[in-house]
Amino acid sequence: MAYSALAVANAFIEQGLRGNIPRLTPMKLQKLLFFAQSWHLRKNGPNAPLFDDNFARWKYGPVIPSLYHELKTYGSSPITSMLRNVENDDEGGFVLVTPSIPASDANAHELIDAIITKYGRLTGSQLSFLTHEDGTAWQLGLEDGEANGSVITWEQMASHIHPPSRMRG
Template sequence: MAYSANAVANAFIDRAMKGKIPDLTPMKIQKLLFYTQSWFSKLYGGRSLIDDSFARWQHGPVITSLYHELKGYGAKPVQERLSRAMFSKDGTGIRFITPEIDSSDTDAIALIDRISDVYGQFSGTQLSAMTHAPGTAWSIKGADGSIITIDEMANNIHPSKTQ
């Protein structure tokens, strides 16, 4: 099952709120999602966990819609889960939706936990530098704004983090 970028971001925000990931800035969230998508695609035959695309931006891979959702934080840590206001179906009011990973999706949860353990220790800037390393999916074309394909992500994960 593919999830919204906000749902996967919320999984990392939850872990940060529990003290499992330090300094979870918007940049760091973007890079954690990138590694999550890359590893999911590699492990599960080119499938996507996130139903959005990453673009090649100056500071590495970015989901544009998530960037706009989080840009108000600047370089400060994200303090709360992402929610959206929606009108109720019967038109009687507004309700808030907070996207999240299905609790029965053990593959997604296990991978998010593993990404948190392996990559969560690094700052957003360090993760950005890692995505720029030669041989990574971002480095194939550099900061040209193009979409990074699922195949590129699955087959070009940072060399020192492939174990």
């Protein structure tokens, strides 16, 4: 089952708020999500995403546009609170919900921990640089070397992430 990008983002934000990810900015979060999704797709196949949102090719690397708009008020500052959704309640009203990955999903939490171990100390700019390397999923869809907002497919993400030898801590 795929989660929402907000649920997976909140798993990273929670770790950032605990001090386990230094200076978790919106840009850094986007790139950590990109690596988490890519690793998950490589391991489980391109039809088994960790979360159901797509990345677009933006100037500074892969971005989930809806998440960008959710977090843009932070600018380049660290994220200071969990993300919330408004959902219908049982009485026909509305309730604020903080999407999350259930604690029982050990595989998802292990993946997030591995991403934090591998990439968590890097800055958003350093992570952006990694997504721009030759042969990456982001780089493959550029037109005339320019980011164009096109969708990065799950197949591209599964096939064009850093080789497993580079993924180890």
